[in-house]
Amino acid sequence: MPERAVSQKFRETNLAQLPKDPQPISLSFVNVKLKQSYKNMILYRNSSINFRNDVDNNAIADKIEAKYVEKFGRKSSKSEYQSWNNSMKFMETIVRKSEIPNDCEILIEYNIP
Numbered sequence: 001m002p003e004r005a006v007s008q009k010f011r012e013t014n015l016a017q018l019p020k021d022p023q024p025i026s027l028s029f030v031n032v033k034l035k036q037s038y039k040n041m042i043l044y045r046n047s048s049i050n051f052r053n054d055v056d057n058n059a060i061a062d063k064i065e066a067k068y069v070e071k072f073g074r075k076s077s078k079s080e081y082q083s084w085n086n087s088m089k090f091m092e093t094i095v096r097k098s099e100i101p102n103d104c105e106i107l108i109e110y111n112i113p
Helices: 003-015 048-056 060-072 078-097
Strands: 042-047 105-109
Touching: 042 048, 042 060, 048 060, 048 078, 048 105, 060 078
Parallel strands: none
Antiparallel strands: 042 105
16 A cells, blocks of 8 residues: 555544544744754754655654664664654644644654753
8 A cells, every 4th residue: 555545544544533523722833042952852843744744755753763863873762763653643633633834843852851
């Protein structure tokens, strides 16, 4: 089955599990300069549309893993990689359903102090 079809099937299955009348989500976007110590913790940074595309194309965990190797000099554990892959699919659903504008950035941090 093509990757796109798998992703679409995953989305349809998980959207069926969402409440029919979800509570509205209130989001605030703040422009903050990142401290140098926090910059080292960011494993993924992209626009929301590119984040959704990376999840749809099953590329998100690979991109996070590449940055992890760059920052920490070693690969993550297999379970951590799988956790990123699984949890980002749910996050993508939330981003899509909440209608976050395409040009907003998505940041994924690791080991937040």
